[in-house]
Amino acid sequence: MDKKIRILLAKPGLDGHDRGIKVIANALRDAGIEVIYAGLRQTPESITEAAIQEDVDAIGLSILSGAHMTIFPAVKAKLHESGADDILLFGGGIIPDEDKVALESSGIGRIFTPGTTTQTIIDYIKSSIA
Amino acid sequence: MRPQSDKTRELARAITQIENRGAGYEAAMAQFYRTPRSGSYRVGITGPPGAGKSSLVDKIALNSRYFGDEIGIVAVDPSSPFTGGALLGDRVRMRDLAGKKNIFIRSMASRGSMGGLASATKDVLVAVEAFGKRIILLETVGVGQVELDVVDACDTVVVVLTPESGDSIQAMKSGIIEIADVFAINKSDREGADFFAMELSAMLDLKDDRLWRPPIVKTVASTGDGVDELVRQIEAHREYIVKSGLFASHRIEQIERRIRETILENIGNMIDREILPQAELRAAAEQVFSGDMDPYSFIGGQIKMITSSLDNYKLFIGNSKGNR
């Protein structure tokens, strides 16, 4: 038996920069993870739907648009509504420290800010999903 | 009735169980095989990377002919042979399908199977059908072994090429041409589509010995141009194979191969476990290496052991039949 970690990476909101998330997608793949990349401009609904269909262990969101305080809770709520609370939700982006603290203490997983190494993210995923 | 998301989640988890060969996987598969799946139809969409397969799948699933149908999409991409990881990006081109409750999309990595389709893929198709999907679209990258696997797994195979494929047509002659039931020349908004269609058609003339001649359809997946005709040809092929009886005979052959493969897999495991454990195999190999033994005598001994237990088995079967 060969259990693989599956991660959905998506970029909600309107900003069109996907360089960062693609770097992470490649790094996760190189770490032996199956990465499902959903692309840009995803909504909480489309993210939740994809996560359930793909039966992922975790969802990673990249948010650069400043909308993190609405999007993370919205995805969290959608997951809850769909009975998918077991899917880990984490993310990253340009997020002020106080928001990071607020999100992390609201039951959302780790929030990574610029400068985080991909190895840190990989270690986080592997230790959270056993 | 259960809410839609429950059923979706159940199917999604069943697929994971199949992929991981997780506990209870065989019992689950047995159940799926017993679930009525009649009326389901599998269309393989294959071709080189970047040809526009995912974009076409997106438009096919939205075609009016399939309006409201239960559709299952399985998109397979290669795993990295070095790390076992995979980057599965087909959903990016299927964004129009978001929110459609009748459409289920699953991305799969090819995992261990060398260059071929994950052997789990065929099981996954059965599971998707058992969950009520009637049109199954299987997207695979058409290189090497996958081509034949797609034929094995699907009822109609659409080979997606682009005008640029004309340059490598010699190379493609080898395999991908033979497996097509329908050709899509995608990116026909680009130069050379007509010329390529002619070239391809001329090539088909050379081997026009079949009852079904694969039609060539020019498509532009990004706008949807030609997709209606593509779906029409897929359905024409479906009608042809259903009426001629090829549909049933092909599926029966698929099941034959599946049974045989699975038995061989089990026998292989049994041999590793019961007859030739790793340590013993290693000892034999070392003896062959040092010149103390030739491999054939050793193999002969092993086979003799297996056949003698087979003989015992036949004797046993014979007796038990006689006692009835």
Ligand SMILES: Nc1nc2c(ncn2[C@@H]2O[C@H](COP(=O)(O)OP(=O)(O)O)[C@@H](O)[C@H]2O)c(=O)[nH]1
């Ligand atoms: N010009 C043009 N580009 C297309 C067409 N179909 C797809 N593409 C683009 O080709 C690229 C690859 O498409 P994709 O569907 O991912 O191809 P796949 O790798 O075969 O699944 C994407 O950038 C698409 O937008 C088409 O008909 N015309």
Ligand SMILES: [Mg+2]
């Ligand atoms: Mg694709």
